[in-house]
Amino acid sequence: MPIRTNRGRAAVYRRLWGYPLRSPRHLVGTLVFLAIVITALGIALPKVMGKQATATPSAPGSTSAVTTTSPPPGLAAPVPTTATLPTRLSSPLLTPTSAPPNxxxxxxxxxxxxxxxxxxxxxxxxxxxxxxxxxxxxxxxxxxxxxxxxxxxxxxxxxxxxxxxxxxxxxxxxxxxxxxxxxxxxxxxxxxxxxxxxxxxx
Structure with missing residues (x-):
């Protein structure tokens, strides 16, 4: 039978809050139950938060986008090429040019x-x-x-x-x-x- 009045709900709440105080056994059982719930939350929450952290980008504000384009029908997919930038050491060093004495x-x-x-x-x-x-x-x-x-x-x-x-x-x-x-x-x-x-x- 559902509770339809505020007085009935208040009575249920009083029974719930008063349950641990009815006897020492009830108080100990309530404390043990709360300890188990807190321990379970302490183990589960870090795992959930860790998964969310790995799903977010490592550097805030940085975005990376990967775009792929499909070739027109009948054409082969383009082969990706990598461009290498010349380093400073790859350029030949200029040496003085020998010349007859002036x-x-x-x-x-x-x-x-x-x-x-x-x-x-x-x-x-x-x-x-x-x-x-x-x-x-x-x-x-x-x-x-x-x-x-x-x-x-x-x-x-x-x-x-x-x-x-x-x-x-x-x-x-x-x-x-x-x-x-x-x-x-x-x-x-x-x-x-x-x-x-x-x-x-x-």
């Missing part, structure tokens, strides 16, 4: 060496550098401002320059002096050949 580069190296050994006593760096300014690249001039002319161990050029290496855009020239031999690098700047570096060779 006479202008050799002449610039000799003039620069002649100005380098010209440092009379008391000359300032600025005056000494003026003799090489038009023969030196703009990038190398700031390094030359740190040189003290009084420390240069040579006073004159003692022989003709010789070419050590020669490329289309740079030439390394050896110039003998009464001190160390100079190894001078001359580069083509587009506006003429200029000295970009030097070293005191043995």
């Amino acid at each position: 006479p202008e580069a050799i002449n610039v190296a000799k003039q620069w060496a002649t100005a380098w050994v010209n440092h009379p006593a008391g000359i300032t760096n600025a005056d000494w550098l003026n003799g090489m300014r038009t023969l030196t690249t703009d990038e190398f001039l700031p390094q030359m401002t740190t040189v003290d002319p009084a420390n240069i161990p040579a006073t004159r050029v003692t022989g003709d320059p010789t070419v050590k290496t020669s490329f289309s855009s740079s030439v390394e020239v050896l110039v003998p002096t009464d001190g160390p031999k100079l190894s001078i690098t001359v580069v083509d700047t587009g506006a003429g050949w200029r000295v970009s570096d030097y070293d005191q060779a043995s």
Whole structure:
């Protein structure tokens, strides 16, 4: 017989809530039942939530779509091809191209060496550098401002320059002096050949 009045429902609810309090046996049985239900939920819920987590995308906001197109009737399905992008190492490295020595580069190296050994006593760096300014690249001039002319161990050029290496855009020239031999690098700047570096060779 269904319960049709609020009073009847309230009586049923009172019976249910009052059941555990009727006796200690009822109370213990209710607690055991609740413990079993809570344990079952604790085991089942993580499994259900884990399945839902694996079904969702790994990165939120990222979508992936796979589209497939069927070929027209009578035509074979296209064969998928993979395109490989060239890596940086796959490109061949450019190496300088050897070329005959440029006479202008050799002449610039000799003039620069002649100005380098010209440092009379008391000359300032600025005056000494003026003799090489038009023969030196703009990038190398700031390094030359740190040189003290009084420390240069040579006073004159003692022989003709010789070419050590020669490329289309740079030439390394050896110039003998009464001190160390100079190894001078001359580069083509587009506006003429200029000295970009030097070293005191043995």
